[in-house]
Amino acid sequence: MEQIKxxxxxxEAFDRVVEAITSGEFEPGQKISEAxxxxxxxxxxxxxxxxxxxxEGRLVSRVPRIGVRxxxxxxxxxxxxxxxxxAMEGMAARLAAENASDKWLRSLEAMLQRHSSEIExxxxxxxxxxxxxxxxxxxxxxxxxxxxxxxxxxxxxxYQLRIHRLRSSRQPGRADKALKEHFEIVEQLKQRNPDGxxxxxxxxxxxxxxxxxxxx
Amino acid sequence: MEQIKxxxxxxEAFDRVVEAITSGEFEPGQKISEAxxxxxxxxxxxxxxxxxxxxEGRLVSRVPRIGVRxxxxxxxxxxxxxxxxxAMEGMAARLAAENASDKWLRSLEAMLQRHSSEIExxxxxxxxxxxxxxxxxxxxxxxxxxxxxxxxxxxxxxYQLRIHRLRSSRQPGRADKALKEHFEIVEQLKQRNPDGxxxxxxxxxxxxxxxxxxxx
DNA sequence: ACTTGCAAAACTGTCAACAGTTGACGAAAT
DNA sequence: ATTTCGTCAACTGTTGACAGTTTTGCAAGT
Numbered sequence: 209m210e211q212i213k214x215x216x217x218x219x220e221a222f223d224r225v226v227e228a229i230t231s232g233e234f235e236p237g238q239k240i241s242e243a244x245x246x247x248x249x250x251x252x253x254x255x256x257x258x259x260x261x262x263x264e265g266r267l268v269s270r271v272p273r274i275g276v277r278x279x280x281x282x283x284x285x286x287x288x289x290x291x292x293x294x295a296m297e298g299m300a301a302r303l304a305a306e307n308a309s310d311k312w313l314r315s316l317e318a319m320l321q322r323h324s325s326e327i328e329x330x331x332x333x334x335x336x337x338x339x340x341x342x343x344x345x346x347x348x349x350x351x352x353x354x355x356x357x358x359x360x361x362x363x364x365x366x367y368q369l370r371i372h373r374l375r376s377s378r379q380p381g382r383a384d385k386a387l388k389e390h391f392e393i394v395e396q397l398k399q400r401n402p403d404g405x406x407x408x409x410x411x412x413x414x415x416x417x418x419x420x421x422x423x424x
Numbered sequence: 425m426e427q428i429k430x431x432x433x434x435x436e437a438f439d440r441v442v443e444a445i446t447s448g449e450f451e452p453g454q455k456i457s458e459a460x461x462x463x464x465x466x467x468x469x470x471x472x473x474x475x476x477x478x479x480e481g482r483l484v485s486r487v488p489r490i491g492v493r494x495x496x497x498x499x500x501x502x503x504x505x506x507x508x509x510x511a512m513e514g515m516a517a518r519l520a521a522e523n524a525s526d527k528w529l530r531s532l533e534a535m536l537q538r539h540s541s542e543i544e545x546x547x548x549x550x551x552x553x554x555x556x557x558x559x560x561x562x563x564x565x566x567x568x569x570x571x572x573x574x575x576x577x578x579x580x581x582x583y584q585l586r587i588h589r590l591r592s593s594r595q596p597g598r599a600d601k602a603l604k605e606h607f608e609i610v611e612q613l614k615q616r617n618p619d620g621x622x623x624x625x626x627x628x629x630x631x632x633x634x635x636x637x638x639x640x
Numbered sequence: 641a642c643t644t645g646c647a648a649a650a651c652t653g654t655c656a657a658c659a660g661t662t663g664a665c666g667a668a669a670t
Numbered sequence: 671a672t673t674t675c676g677t678c679a680a681c682t683g684t685t686g687a688c689a690g691t692t693t694t695g696c697a698a699g700t
Contacts, residue, residue: 216683216684218684241652252684252686253685254685255684257653258683262477264478273652291519291570292570296512299510303507356505356580357511360508360580364576433653457681468655469655471654471655473683490662
């Protein structure tokens with residue numbers, strides 16, 4: 209038997225707006241009008257309001273009586289996002305090292321092997337909503353068995369990161385280095401070394417931060 | 425010049441619900457009816473819906489077509505909350521050690537001196553919405569100059585922590601130990617030692633975690 | 641050219657009402 | 671006594687309308 213999904217208009221609208229923002233359809237700083245968006249999606253303003261409120265502070269900023277805008281993303285905001293990421297993903301790696309099952313560890317390693325061969329045939333710089341990198345990091349967040357961290361990474365960090373990724377090129381050779389760092393993280397996880405796993409993850413994210421900031 | 429405050433009914437309702445939950449007026453697990461709450465506050469359901477949605481995942485959990493309930497708080501949830509707290513506040517302390525002004529450091533130390541004398545006259549276990557402990561920790565979050573961390577600590581962590589604090593007694597002598605740990609954190613901040621500050625903060629929160637869990 | 645004042649349009653905050661769903665209660669059937 | 675079924679009240683999701691505010695476009699004045 210399969211679950212019946214009766215999704216609400218508000219959730220639908222939420223997904224659409226996230227998609228529109230993280231895919232670049234809505235520019236950073238652009239104003240989003242409730243009424244206009246409601247007409248565009250063919251529903252009333254209620255569900256739209258709900259969706260936009262759920263995004264407040266994450267992907268849009270709101271000014272009372274004025275409206276909501278897609279968040280702007282400067283160097284400082286990006287740096288701070290990486291600080292938050294370092295803290296949370298570092299802890300996630302630590303917890304994963306303590307909690308993860310052997311089965312999961314093997315599947316994570318298999319994922320890295322796939323990514324490894326993807327990089328070989330490296331021509332394809334096609335856009336994909338969820339990158340290999342995000343899959344790896346999110347998998348570790350899940351393995352931490354800490355719902356708070358998992359939820360916040362998903363809702364706060366990764367959404368914002370996609371906006372940035374969309375508008376900036378990556379340093380040449382960064383993918384290779386990142387993959388090596390991923391392998392180092394897996395190695396620490398396999399050794400069930402919480403300190404090592406956390407430090408490897410944090411070093412990886414610091415490196416990603418410096419690389420991203422260097423491209424601005 | 426002073427800012428004109430034009431607070432909306434939704435924000436008002438939001439504050440009221442937070443107050444009701446963190447003060448214990450609404451029990452954990454209790455269902456909150458939009459219609460009932462709207463009648464109670466004398467406004468329509470729109471602003472209420474908005475307020476409850478902003479609390480989703482933080483202080484209330486929502487089931488589609490059923491309604492919202494005040495979150496339940498078990499041992500595991502509490503442990504995970506402390507993991508998140510350790511990660512974020514550790515990073516906050518690190519950033520504070522790097523960024524904070526000397527003026528702020530002196531005011532933080534003065535705050536600790538006040539807390540110190542408060543504990544002397546320790547009879548007053550009166551309930552206060554914001555405890556001395558929370559003031560100390562939030563001040564460091566502000567000094568980190570990282571808006572993400574500040575916002576998430578406020579909206580995600582401290583609210584939930586208040587629910588727990590309300591319903592559990594503290595270990596005898598914990599206040600004294602906590603104060604000593606606070607002084608250690610300040611010491612590391614004064615020395616502008618990021619590693620030391622982060623580790624002191626994390627050790628402090630681990631100790632608070634163990635103490636809290638021991639009381640269940 | 642630049643500001644000032646004003647009127648119209650557009651938009652947000654709020655409300656009241658409607659439709660469909662859920663959960664509870666009690667009657668009927670086994 | 672227990673289960674099944676149908677009814678009903680309460681509630682959530684959604685809508686359209688109203689009021690007040692902000693923005694915009696334009697005209698008049700400096």
